[in-house]
Amino acid sequence: AAGVIQSPRHLIKEKRETATLKCYPIPRHDTVYWYQQGPGQDPQFLISFYEKMQSDKGSIPDRFSAQQFSDYHSELNMSSLELGDSALYFCASSPSPNQPQHFGDGTRLSIL
């Protein structure tokens, strides 16, 4: 069965650079979520989209933005990267809000 696809799997950037993470949800899933997980930490909700519209916002810094496109894939754009942005970034999708979420394997972002 198709799963959530995230790219790239690993990304190395320097401070003050920008990064774009991509997420391809499971087909026919209309809700996409982004999470940030620091080392040894629990996943922190960043932002979610339902039917291509932003639906909820969590602890997402102003330096980050995200959108969901007409084909339902989503991108997380990160600017002015800081050392503290080093983390695993997960995307998840669900068939509808408040349903079990299916997670991708994440993008490991390292800031040097």
Add this chain to the structure above:
Amino acid sequence: SQQGEEDPQALSIQEGENATMNCSYKTSINNLQWYRQNSGRGLVHLILIRSNEREKHSGRLRVTLDTSKKSSSLLITASRAADTASYFCATAMYNNNDMRFGAGTRLTVKP
């Protein structure tokens, strides 16, 4: 602040024993979900229990929910070495599309 808090933070047991993990939360919820995460991998959904349910089973998993105490427990029976992972509870509030995770319990099952 985090919606869910879990205890214990770490649990080490022998294969065949039962493992119980607890989760507490602070606000009203629509449902509570348990997820499992192997090191460095994505989370895998285990079970969802709605606010009007008290107990749910799935294979060797048993989840209880006490909304009056704002707490839930996950019981894994007859544990296996392959159950070694971190387990997170997550709560979803009514009509919200954001899910809040607790701090997680690191379970180690020794063969």
